[in-house]
Amino acid sequence: xxxxxxxxxxxxxxxxxxxxxxxxxxxxxxxxxxxxxxxxxxxxxxxxxxxxxxxxxxxxxxxxxxxxxxxxxxxxxxxxxxxxxxxxxxxxxxxxxxxxxxxxxxxxxxxxxxxxxxxxxxxxxxxxxxxxxxxxxxxxxxxxxxxxxxxxxxxxxxxxxxxxxxxxxxxxxxxxxxxxxxxxxxxxxxxxxxxxxxxxxxxxxxxxxxxxxxxxxxxxxxxxxxxxxxxxxxxxxxxxxxxxxxxxxxxxxxxxxxxxxxx
Amino acid sequence: xxxxxxxxxxxxxxxxxxxxxxxxxxxxxxxxxxxxxxxxxxxxxxxxxxxxxxxxxxxxxxxxxxxxxxxxxxxxxxxxxxxxxxxxxxxxxxxxxxxxxxxxxxxxxxxxxxxxxxxxxxxxxxxxxxxxxxxxxxxxxxxxxxxxxxxxxxxxxxxxxxxxxxxxxxxxxxxxxxxxxxxxxxxxxxxxxxxxxxxxxxxxxxxxxxxxxxxxxxxxxxxxxxxxxxxxxxxxxxxxxxxxxxxxxxxxxxxxxxxxxxxxxxxxxxxxxxxxxxxxxxxxxxxxxxxxx
Numbered sequence: 001x002x003x004x005x006x007x008x009x010x011x012x013x014x015x016x017x018x019x020x021x022x023x024x025x026x027x028x029x030x031x032x033x034x035x036x037x038x039x040x041x042x043x044x045x046x047x048x049x050x051x052x053x054x055x056x057x058x059x060x061x062x063x064x065x066x067x068x069x070x071x072x073x074x075x076x077x078x079x080x081x082x083x084x085x086x087x088x089x090x091x092x093x094x095x096x097x098x099x100x101x102x103x104x105x106x107x108x109x110x111x112x113x114x115x116x117x118x119x120x121x122x123x124x125x126x127x128x129x130x131x132x133x134x135x136x137x138x139x140x141x142x143x144x145x146x147x148x149x150x151x152x153x154x155x156x157x158x159x160x161x162x163x164x165x166x167x168x169x170x171x172x173x174x175x176x177x178x179x180x181x182x183x184x185x186x187x188x189x190x191x192x193x194x195x196x197x198x199x200x201x202x203x204x205x206x207x208x209x210x211x212x213x214x215x216x217x218x219x220x221x222x223x224x225x226x227x228x229x230x231x232x233x234x235x236x237x238x239x240x241x242x243x244x245x246x247x248x249x250x251x252x253x254x255x256x257x258x259x260x261x262x263x
Numbered sequence: 264x265x266x267x268x269x270x271x272x273x274x275x276x277x278x279x280x281x282x283x284x285x286x287x288x289x290x291x292x293x294x295x296x297x298x299x300x301x302x303x304x305x306x307x308x309x310x311x312x313x314x315x316x317x318x319x320x321x322x323x324x325x326x327x328x329x330x331x332x333x334x335x336x337x338x339x340x341x342x343x344x345x346x347x348x349x350x351x352x353x354x355x356x357x358x359x360x361x362x363x364x365x366x367x368x369x370x371x372x373x374x375x376x377x378x379x380x381x382x383x384x385x386x387x388x389x390x391x392x393x394x395x396x397x398x399x400x401x402x403x404x405x406x407x408x409x410x411x412x413x414x415x416x417x418x419x420x421x422x423x424x425x426x427x428x429x430x431x432x433x434x435x436x437x438x439x440x441x442x443x444x445x446x447x448x449x450x451x452x453x454x455x456x457x458x459x460x461x462x463x464x465x466x467x468x469x470x471x472x473x474x475x476x477x478x479x480x481x482x483x484x485x486x487x488x489x490x491x492x493x494x495x496x497x498x499x500x501x502x503x504x505x506x507x508x509x510x511x512x513x514x515x516x517x518x519x520x521x522x523x524x525x526x527x528x529x530x531x532x533x534x535x536x537x538x539x540x541x542x543x544x545x546x547x548x549x550x551x552x553x554x555x556x
Contacts, residue, residue, distance in 0.1 A: 054439050080445030092440035094433045096550060105433040108426060109445035156444060 001027040001192060002048070002084070002160060007062030007072070009040070009047050009216075011055065017043045019216040020062065025160065030186050030193040032203035034237060035213035041196040042089055044213070045162045048194075049086035050076040066160075080109050085158035089165050089196075091145040095138030099129055099148055102137050106152030113157070122151040125181055143174035150178070154185065161185070163195040167202060175199070179206050200237035204228055212237070268398035270519040271512065276404035276473070278511020279411030284466040284484070285491040285503035286418065287459030293435035293498045294455040296355065297347060300362040302463060303485015304369035309335045309464025310471040310481050311377050317385035324387035332464045339460025340453050347456075348449070370482065381478025388472045403472040414465065415504055418458070422500065427454060435498065487514075490532035494539050496549025505547060510535065 002025040009018040017040045025031045035041050046052045047059050050071070064072040071079055094102050103122060107115055123130040126147040132140060137148060146166055153161050163182065167175040179202060186193050197203040203210060204224040212220040212233065220230065227233045284302060291299050312334050316327035346365055350358050388406050392399040422428040433441040434451045442448060463485075470484060471477045491510045495502025510532045518528025539546060 049443060051439065051443055054442065076442045077445040077447045080443075086443050088440055088443055092437055092443075094436040094440065096436050097429065097432055101429050101432070104426065104429050105441065105446065106444050108430055108433075111426070152444065 001025060001067060002194070003065045004044070004048070005063045005065065007044075007047055007064060008060045009043050009052065009057055010060045011057045013058075017057070017216050018047065021213070021216060021218055022062075023211050023218055023221070025192060025194050026209070027159075027192055028186070028190055029208040030183070030195065030206055032207035032210045033194065033196045033213060034198070034200055034203050034210060035196075036198070039213040040216040041213055042164050043216075045086055045164055045194070045196060047072075048079075049084055049162060050074055050079045051086060051088075077109070080156060080158070083157075083159035084162065085153045085156050085160070086162040087149045087153050087164060087166070090168060091142070091149045093137040093140070093145045093148050093152070095136070097137055098134050099137055099140070100133045102148055102152055103129075103155050106155035109156055118155050118157070122154045125154070125185060126151045143170050143178070146170060146174075146178055147181075150181070150185075154189075154191075158191065160192045160194060163193065165196055165198060167197065167199050175202065182206065200233070204238075265396070265398040266519065268396050269400065270515045272395065272398065272400045272404055274512035274515030275508065276407040276469075276511070277515060278508035279408050279415075280466045280469050280473075280507075281484070281487055281491050281511050282504045282507025283411050283414060283462045285488050285495065285507050286415065286500060287462040288488050288492055289495075289498060289500055289503045290431070290455045291459050292492075294431055295347070295452050297358050297362065298355075299459070300359065301342075301366035301369055301485075302459070302488050303482040304366050304373070305335065305339065305460050305463035306467035306470065306485055307373055307477075307479070307482045308338055308369065308460075309467035310477045311373055311382075312464070313387070313468045313471065314377070314382055314385050314477045317387055318382075324385070327385070328387065328468060331468065332461055335460045335464035336457040339456040339458075339463075342460075343452055343456035347452070370479075377477075379479070381476045381480070384471045384475050384477060388469075390472060390475075401473070403469070407469040407473065410465065410469065414462065418462075419500070427451075431455060487532055490536040490539075492546070493536050494546055496546030498550050499546065499548035502546055502548035 004021060004023050006020045006022055007018055008016060008020060010016050021040070021044060033041050033044060043057065046055070046057065048064055052058060059072045063070050066082060066084060071082065094105060097105065103119060104115070107113065107118060110118070128144055129147055129151055132144065137145065140148065150163070150166070166178050166182070170178070182193060182195070183206060185191050195203065195207070204227060207224055210221065210224055210227050211218050220227065220233065284306060288299055288302050291297050309331060312331035313328055316322050316330045317324050322330060342365065346361060347358070350361060389402045392401050393405065422432060430441065430446045431451050431454065433446060434448055438448060467481050470481045474480060487510060491506040492503060494509060495506025513531050513535065514528050517531035521527040
């Protein structure tokens with residue numbers, strides 16, 4: 001349903017961040033994009049959602065195809081209307097608006113839709129938000145803000161929700177809860193999910209298909225089961241050595257050497 | 264006592280007009296970070312257009328006012344599209360310089376169309392005086408107060424309840440996040456300039472009635488927007504309203520009670536401006552950044 005073909009993204013006309021990246025997201029699936037800092041994960045999402053412009057970035061080559069039409073040159077508002085919604089990194093709730101106003105802002109593209117029932121739907125997934133509906137969003141806890149950010153995405157009825165590091169800065173317990181809810185949204189609403197993560201274990205547990213990025217390219221992809229068996233993934237992303245024990249810190253140097261080979 | 268009531272009424276009516284004008288200014292600043300030095304000229308555009316509609320085209324005055332306000336809104340949107348939109352992403356200082364240039368340009372255009380000498384106020388809002396507790400107050404001042412209350416309430420409801428209002432506040436909070444949910448920032452900017460032009464036009468019309476003439480003196484009131492918004496907080500809508508009333512009253516009392524040769528009526532707002540900048544630069548209601556601990 002969503003296909004990226006050899007896309008290149010350049011920032012400020014000089015920095016080439018994505019160097020011919022291709023990936024495919026099938027309808028109704030959860031797809032995870034893994035990679036270390038600076039690999040270009042967020043850039044990939046922004047290239048899809050049309051949010052590169054405020055960062056002075058541009059898709060210079062390749063194509064982004066959604067439902068058979070090219071969307072690389074469309075602006076962000078059109079892409080939301082087509083059904084792709086990005087939940088940005090760091091939650092980005094509107095701090096001075098209340099929870100419910102945040103959700104209304106999320107429903108901006110759904111003029112004429114039934115706001116009340118959409119709101120109830122979001123509240124069934126995030127009952128905590130209902131309790132805090134009239135509170136200023138800036139004063140919510142980090143977990144609640146992440147819930148609000150995802151709830152806000154649901155309000156637009158997207159067919160694809162792209163989540164940029166939903167685990168960022170949250171306690172492990174909350175991260176587990178958020179991922180359970182994401183899975184529920186995927187199964188019950190049929191929403192396709194493309195999630196960017198640094199937390200490999202989480203991503204491998206939740207996803208149907210996983211892509212691994214290094215330096216602006218996809219270097220590996222496969223089902224979570226395949227990747228969990230891949231020696232490189234076990235070593236670099238799960239921190240396990242061949243025998244399955246935790247690896248010693250001394251061997252970390254090896255990481256860089258192997259990584260160079262990978263990319 | 265009569266003097267007090269008289270001064271209070273004129274202070275409140277001036278303050279209400281200032282609040283309206285400041286609201287437009289705050290709106291533009293909130294949604295696009297533009298400090299609009301041409302706010303005073305928007306006032307003049309409104310009052311001159313009303314003059315033309317009523318005196319030159321002979322429209323029935325409520326209709327004339329509506330036409331003038333609508334044309335002002337169009338002017339506001341045009342200014343945004345032609346002058347400010349090409350400046351997206353340019354440094355703040357360039358944008359400020361552009362609005363200063365814009366104010367000179369607009370003044371010149373107004374001068375070219377209507378001439379530079381003041382015109383008589385169009386006959387519209389009744390100007391006869393009404394006796395309140397022994398003080399005589401112009402009916403046009405009561406109009407100013409009433410109309411401002413209605414407009415400010417309407418706008419407050421607009422920001423709280425309507426989709427566009429919430430979108431505008433969302434853009435003020437986090438532009439990129441607003442963009443990510445399909446809110447069109449260009450649309451929001453156009454709407455905020457339209458609203459600013461409308462409130463300024465209505466302010467200008469009310470001032471024309473109170474001053475008894477249409478001329479550059481209306482534009483000078485635009486300068487008073489700065490003490491109002493600095494006092495209230497540059498990005499606060501309630502701040503604009505409260506700030507407007509305080510500055511209006513202060514100006515009126517300072518002018519009425521202090522010796523007129525000091526000219527304190529003119530100066531007092533700017534003394535406040537400096538004082539507020541020294542002790543509380545974000546103003547009474549300005550947004551401080553919410554920090555979760």
